Amino acid sequence: MVTRAVVTEAAVWEALAEIPDPEIPVISLVDLGVVKDVAVDGERVRIEFTPTFMGCPALEAMRTQMEDAVTALGGEAQVEVVLDDSWSTDAITPAGREKLRAAGFAPPTPRAAGATTLVQLRSKAFRCPYCGSSETRLDNIFGPTPCRSVRYCESCRQPFEQFKTI
Amino acid sequence: MPERSRADLLLELADDELILGWRDSEWTGIAPFLEEDVAFSSIAQNEIGHARALYELAATELGTDADALAFDRTPEEYRCALLVQRRLVPDWARTIARHVLYETADAIRIGQLVEHEDAELAGIAAKIEREEVYHRLHAEMWLARLRDEARYADAVEELWPFALGVLEPEQRPALAERLGRPEVEAVERTAPGDEFAALWSEMTTVRRSAPVGAQW
Numbered sequence: 001m002v003t004r005a006v007v008t009e010a011a012v013w014e015a016l017a018e019i020p021d022p023e024i025p026v027i028s029l030v031d032l033g034v035v036k037d038v039a040v041d042g043e044r045v046r047i048e049f050t051p052t053f054m055g056c057p058a059l060e061a062m063r064t065q066m067e068d069a070v071t072a073l074g075g076e077a078q079v080e081v082v083l084d085d086s087w088s089t090d091a092i093t094p095a096g097r098e099k100l101r102a103a104g105f106a107p108p109t110p111r112a113a114g115a116t117t118l119v120q121l122r123s124k125a126f127r128c129p130y131c132g133s134s135e136t137r138l139d140n141i142f143g144p145t146p147c148r149s150v151r152y153c154e155s156c157r158q159p160f161e162q163f164k165t166i
Numbered sequence: 167m168p169e170r171s172r173a174d175l176l177l178e179l180a181d182d183e184l185i186l187g188w189r190d191s192e193w194t195g196i197a198p199f200l201e202e203d204v205a206f207s208s209i210a211q212n213e214i215g216h217a218r219a220l221y222e223l224a225a226t227e228l229g230t231d232a233d234a235l236a237f238d239r240t241p242e243e244y245r246c247a248l249l250v251q252r253r254l255v256p257d258w259a260r261t262i263a264r265h266v267l268y269e270t271a272d273a274i275r276i277g278q279l280v281e282h283e284d285a286e287l288a289g290i291a292a293k294i295e296r297e298e299v300y301h302r303l304h305a306e307m308w309l310a311r312l313r314d315e316a317r318y319a320d321a322v323e324e325l326w327p328f329a330l331g332v333l334e335p336e337q338r339p340a341l342a343e344r345l346g347r348p349e350v351e352a353v354e355r356t357a358p359g360d361e362f363a364a365l366w367s368e369m370t371t372v373r374r375s376a377p378v379g380a381q382w
Contacts, residue, residue: 053297055215083219084289088296115299118306140201141304142208146215146297150204166296 007075012038012045015069022058022065023145026103029062031096036082045075050087053146053166089165100163101129106151108163116165121149128153129160136160172284173227174245177235178355179275180220181246182332184236185362186268187213188369192255209301216294223290237373241358241366248353249328251362262312263321266305267329267345273302274340275333328353 016038017030029035029049037048047066051059063079070077089108092100097107106129112120121141124134133155140150149162190210197203221232228235249268254260276298279291312318330338330352342349358366 053212053215054219054293055211055213057211083222083293084286085292085296087293116303118303121303140204141300141307142201142205144204146208146212150201164300166299 007040007043007045007070007073009038009040011073012040012047012070012075015073016047016066019062019065019069022061023056023147024100024103024105026099026105027092027096029066031093031099033091033093033096034062034087035066036086040075043075044078045070045073046078046080048080048082050082050084052087054083055146089163092163104129104160105148106160106162108165111165126151126162128156128158130158131156172287173224176220176224176227176287178245178247180217180224180235181244182250182272183213183220184217185244185246185365186250187211187217188365189250189253189255192253193261196256198258205304209304212297212301216297219290219294223286233373237370241363244358244362244366245355246358246362247328247332247355248359249325249332251358251365252325252328253361253365257321259312259315259317260321260325262305262308263318263325264329265301266309267322267325268332269298269302269305270344271329271332271337271341272298274337274344278337322347327351331355 013030013035016035017028019029021027021029021032032052034050034052035047036050037046039046047070049062049066059081063081066079067077088111090111092108100107106126109125121138124136126136126138127134128136128151131153133153135154136151137154138149139152139159142148143150143161147164147166149164150159151162152159187210190206190213193206194203194210197206217236218232221235225231225235249264252260252264254264276291276295280288280295282288282291326347327350330341330349331354333341335352338349338352
């Protein structure tokens with residue numbers, strides 16, 4: 001009889017931390033804060049996962065990758081998508097924010113009390129991920145994916161992508 | 167009038183978001199400039215994402231799945247407001263008028279759902295609201311640009327009764343107040359018309375042509 005390795009919660013978290021976001025591969029699913037909970041019962045691994053933006057087409061890809069990661073550990077995954085309001089961009093870890101910035105995506109600003117306003121988007125609160133200048137302007141609220149806006153840095157004259165705060 | 171069930175409420179909302187998402191996506195590639203191509207495509211993607219979540223919630227109650235609700239019903243079975251059914255391409259003024267009207271109306275009903283006693287519904291509404299904030303900011307920017315244009319004013323005038331029809335009668339005074347317009351007779355949700363039939367036909371083509379049980 002083959003003895004199967006015991007799957008531990010720590011091992012699952014470690015494996016999930018290796019899975020890149022399909023659309024922004026510099027950051028992992030754990031960095032992104034979308035893995036809500038991991039529960040292990042023998043070989044069965046239950047993962048609670050919450051999407052970022054609701055129309056995100058990467059949802060299925062993420063689910064498959066998480067299942068594959070658990071299978072590789074010798075477990076059997078059950079990935080549950082939780083559609084509640086528990087995710088905001090504040091859930092992105094400090095390490096995740098730094099990885100975003102290093103890759104040229106300005107990390108989201110912390111959520112203020114109340115909804116984002118045009119005055120805020122047009123304020124100097126957004127720093128260029130390349131040169132650090134706060135002399136940046138909003139070019140488009142929307143960008144290449146639902147989670148990004150497009151801004152322009154007046155100092156180093158680079159357009160850059162800004163992770164929206166939600 | 168019998169009280170609407172939760173599934174009815176969810177289907178109305180989901181149908182509005184799905185069909186508006188389709189109408190917005192008709193600008194992809196042909197908007198007046200690139201930024202708006204990106205914006206309307208992104209807004210469309212969000213709206214369809216909201217529809218998916220709402221259909222999923224309705225589907226668990228109705229014993230079906232989200233795709234079946236989105237694509238397997240007959241045109242007569244959709245409950246979307248007539249405002250979102252209208253094909254407005256290539257009229258930018260009317261498109262922006264609908265955008266401003268719809269987002270304002272939607273903010274009122276989503277705002278109420280966030281407070282709903284049904285925690286599941288309230289949770290999804292709150293998640294939707296996080297994204298809708300950006301739709302409203304986009305609409306607000308365009309309103310500032312077009313508000314003094316006669317074409318825009320005419321478009322709002324024309325679409326106003328349709329906008330009232332997005333909301334329940336008791337929610338309509340709030341919309342009239344927010345927009346500073348008189349409450350007129352609303353164009354109610356009725357069986358979809360010819361414009362919708364053409365959209366439905368296009369929207370469901372792939373689904374209808376695929377063998378039952380096809381996996382994508």
